[in-house]
Amino acid sequence: xxxxxxxxxxxxxxxxxxxxxGNDAYVQQVxxxxxxxxxxxxxxxxxxxxxxxxxLDNLRHALDVAIRNYDAAxxxxxxxxxxxxxxxxxxxxxxxxxxxxxxxxAVLMALTACSETVAGMPSPAERASSSSAAGAGTLxxxxxxxxxxxLVEGEGFGPGERKTARxxxxxxxxxxxxxxxALDPVxxxxxxxxxxPGSAPAAINGREARQGEPFGAGQGMCEFALQVGEHGxxxxxxxxxxxxxxxxxxxxxxxxxTELEPLLPAR
Numbered sequence: 268x269x270x271x272x273x274x275x276x277x278x279x280x281x282x283x284x285x286x287x288x289g290n291d292a293y294v295q296q297v298x299x300x301x302x303x304x305x306x307x308x309x310x311x312x313x314x315x316x317x318x319x320x321x322x323l324d325n326l327r328h329a330l331d332v333a334i335r336n337y338d339a340a341x342x343x344x345x346x347x348x349x350x351x352x353x354x355x356x357x358x359x360x361x362x363x364x365x366x367x368x369x370x371x372x373a374v375l376m377a378l379t380a381c382s383e384t385v386a387g388m389p390s391p392a393e394r395a396s397s398s399s400a401a402g403a404g405t406l407x408x409x410x411x412x413x414x415x416x417x418l419v420e421g422e423g424f425g426p427g428e429r430k431t432a433r434x435x436x437x438x439x440x441x442x443x444x445x446x447x448x449a450l451d452p453v454x455x456x457x458x459x460x461x462x463x464p465g466s467a468p469a470a471i472n473g474r475e476a477r478q479g480e481p482f483g484a485g486q487g488m489c490e491f492a493l494q495v496g497e498h499g500x501x502x503x504x505x506x507x508x509x510x511x512x513x514x515x516x517x518x519x520x521x522x523x524x525t526e527l528e529p530l531l532p533a534r
Contacts, residue, residue, distance in 0.1 A: 282312060321462050406452040406499045406532065412436035415448040418526050444487075444512065446523055447504040455500050459492040466492075471521070472528040478517065487513030491524035495531055503527055 282305040289295070305312050412427035415436045424446065427436040435449040456477050460466055466479035475494040482488050490504040505519035 317458075406434070406450045406495055406501070409450055409530075410434070411448045411450050414450075414527070414530060415446065417530070418448070418523060419446055442508065444505060444507040444516075444519075446519075447490075447502075447506070448527070449502045449504075450495075450499075451502070452495075452499040455498045456492055456494050459500060459502070463490075463492075471524045474528055474531075476524065478521075480517070485514055487516050489517035489520040491520050493524060493528060493531065501527060501531055 285295075285299050286301055411434045412429060415427045415438055419438050419440075422440070423443070424438040424440045427438045429436055433449065434451070435447070437445055437447045439445040456475065459477055459479070463477075463479035463481055466477045469476040469478040469491060471491060471493055477492045478489070479492065480486065480489050487507040487510075488504065490502055492500050492502045495501055503520055503523045505516045505523060507513045507516045507519070
């Protein structure tokens with residue numbers, strides 16, 4: 268389904284432009300009315316499509332975090348919990364797994380219920396063709412897994428993994444967490460601010476950026492979105508596994524963003 272939405276995203280971009288009906292004032296007014304019907308308020312088709320893709324991306328990340336948290340919790344339980352002191356989520360592998368999935372999904376549902384804008388990681392939305400062309404000249408030649416591999420080389424992370432058709436990559440380190448990199452040539456910081464309510468302005472080596480915690484402060488996931496060109500962005504994410512590490516997620520994300528910034532196209 269994600270691949271299908273990625274394919275549709277480029278076609279949805281056409282709906283953001285007024286149809287070419289003619290040059291006189293009346294037909295231009297009609298064309299603009301048709302464009303606004305597709306892309307105006309939050310209830311029109313294009314914004315709803317963007318919210319759908321962002322919501323699915325949020326869910327995928329929530330499930331990834333739940334599985335990683337389960338693995339870390341299961342290891343701790345195996346070392347330090349025994350006898351009748353274990354609760355339902357600690358007795359067998361399946362109940363614990365289900366509990367953690369349910370917890371992460373509940374957080375996701377709470378976030379989306381409290382905001383008209385879906386919070387989460389960036390979605391593969393397309394802008395108008397002029398915007399796409401501007402972004403294409405900056406990031407499309409970079410491979411997210413190659414760049415991420417360079418950033419974490421020698422630090423104990425596994426090979427980068429692609430989980431969607433987009434230019435996005437994830438590398439995990441046992442008993443520590445996951446670093447992610449997403450390169451988006453058609454969405455900038457303005458879109459990121461709408462997708463991640465509560466994100467704050469930041470600067471990385473002088474480059475304009477925004478800092479966000481999609482699941483809330485101190486929940487173990489932090490990211491920095493760096494502006495690239497007029498319409499693009501690069502987003503680094505640090506997801507920490509252990510409870511004692513989660514307060515340091517933003518420190519890890521900022522360090523990763525600082526190392527990434529010189530590799531990005533010039534501001």
